Amino acid sequence: MNKFQVSVNERLGENTYKTVLKNGLEVYICKKQGFKKKIGMFGTKYGSIINDFVDITTNERMRVPDGIAHFLEHKLFEQEGANALDLFSKIGVSSNAYTTFDHTVYFFETIDKFKEGIELLIKLVKTPYFTKENVDKEQGIIGQEIMMYDDDPSFAVYFNALRAMYNTHPVRIDIAGTIESISHITKDLLYTCYNTFYSPQNMFIIVVGDVDVNETVKLIEENIKLYEKDYDKKLEVKEVTKYIEQDKEAICKKEIRKKMPVYMPKLCMGYKLKNVEKEEIIKRQVVCDIISDLYFSKITPFFEAEYNKGILSDPVSFDFEGTSSFSHVVINAESTKIDELKNDIHNYINKIKKEDVDKELFEIVKKKKIGNIIKDSDNLNVSYRRIIETLLEKVDVYTDVEILENITVNDIKSFLNELEDEKLVFSIVE
């Protein structure tokens, strides 16, 4: 019998169960009573910013081409020439996969083929199949994907902001790499990355839906055993060594402007921050989510004024992004009067840093956030996102709910004062 660690959230009427299998694989099950849909997800703590590491099979340090984690995601979701999306589709299950800076996940959604879905998901992720031919072919498809992103103004404005903030940290590189960098990817390099990062101790499985917890863990374990002959003999699990270079404190460039054929210019401002860890990362997310409403949403005099001046049509977004190796705030907006907008936001932030937080408004916003957390629990995708976020930081699943209920105006105030003018960058696409 497996031992479970159970996280309960009474506000949401939801439980999340966690267990660690013998081989080090973490399994999370979020029970959602009454919902038809079930989500099964297999993930690895490996994404685009991890390019420098110790090869687990040779113990040698490696540097691999940019975009390989994403390339691997494409290739792994394939079996002997058949695309995984297609294989799932044939059993009536929809599936997808994506790569981020620090994790890669493969998942399926089903109503009544949960067992078949889990079987196929584990089979796919556990049986890599890379050949020279299928690597060459994928370079064509990913080439089209990269070109699609190159034409996307939102994508360009965001990555340019990252490039302005960071000097050397790999977060400044496109997740998919470049057409040039992916041309260096070979089947052997893919196997090296696979063997290292797709070892069970670096991975996790997440299930969300109305499932039986014990049965599900049994099903997962049985299927994992099919592909790991030494599963029962396993004595120790070896940690994966990843090297992520810390960026220097200063920004790289104050401003990047890019011309693109767009009618609506876009602005992305970034404040580079000092790195924090664990609960502090989740706390920054909650704080920024509140700041976004408290200072930039339609409720604010700032928005009203910008709206009446014809500068803003939709509110500015204010988001925190970070792991233990990078940390920043990104502010996104669009306007036909982009320079006025840029100056207005900049001056406004400097102004609110000096002022007291409006307590009444703060309480109203907090009330909304509590309502949102309840409403969001009607959406199963929110549950798995919360699990991923917290497992990467090794904190309790419902840390965000806990933090939200205890947040104060002082938390807001002190965070605003971490936004420094010297660490501010501007990216514009016009």
Add this chain to the structure above:
Amino acid sequence: MINCYKINDEKFKSIYFSVNFTMNSNEQEISQNAILASVLSKSSKKFKNQSEIEKYLNNLYGANFDVNVEKFGDLYNIEFSIECVNKKFLPNNEDVVKYSLKFLHSMIYEQDLSFDSEIVNREKEYILDRIRSKKDDKLKYGVIKTEELICAPDNFSVFLYGSEEYVKNTTSAELYNRYLGMLNSSCITVIVSGNLSGYDDIETEIKDIFSDANSKFSYNELDYDTHNVNGEKNNIEEVNEKSDTNQSVITFGLRVKDTTCDDFFVLNLYNAILGATPSSKLFQNVREKESLAYTVRSRFYRFKSIIIIYAGIEEKNYEKAKQVIEKELEDMKNAKISDEEFNASKSSIIADLAEWKDSKIALSKMLISNLFVYHNTNIKIETMIEKIKEVTLEDVVNVANRINVEKIFLLGGETNE
């Protein structure tokens, strides 16, 4: 009198209220409707500006209010919606439902009717921005342009936010008339979807609050597919538009002849086999086999009996992509569809339909769309699943032979390095 429908499911924690005004609208009216929806969403007699609205909504535990415009084929729909949490789940069981409903009513019926020109001008700018930026997303624009090419002069061919010319010229007086048009010449549907436990009288309550609403048309009095196109088009027209981007977009505009409402199920399956799933012919051949595209899909338009195929490609591969797509369309006509393709597509549609039960909003959208197609019969998802199950390969091939390509569109890239 209004049409009011309830969908109750206690697994949810919140409730979605949707008030729909569905009406006939030509290009000028569409342009005015877009401005109107935008103006109405920003203030009312009681709430002077967006900030007051937001404050009120935040106090209702962040109720989500939205005014959304949409085309149901040749008809135009303005939806006023609000989503709020059931009292069971709120601190001290605070009940926000009545306030949410009254709020929704006030945003429609308790408006400042002077339509102040300063406010109207600001919203006109907002809509003009939407129109002018429609080319910013190429794939989307490729699809919009194809809708326009294949459906002109039907109202459906007009862009969702109308045209620059009409928006610019709209006056406050015209907007007031359009407001009256919306209130008095629409089919009005109210849908409540979510956890209704503890709200047994919700229908009565809605009818009380919306007692001044009057639905002029019933579902069979409004025609969502006027199909003004004269005669059949046997020649395929190729249209080319230059664009200063890295990647190009190719689209195919297809028309289905002589459809009945039961063809909906067959066409859904046809579309799934052709290009709506990863096991589809287009995904397998254009993307997986030929590496021509990352995105390739086909979309079926229930209200207009058309299908649009779209893909992001390199311009130099235009002829090749065209050939591959044409071959797949021929294969559909010649019944070159494997059992595997057929069954996979069927189960994928059934799974999608079943999944809608997990979304309050999807359930509400499905319901209103069925009301227009089936005139008043309230078709359940289970019925739709049964109908999909009954579709045979022969049905699909029959429908395939009633489908013709009318337009092929290339939005060309010029800056290939």
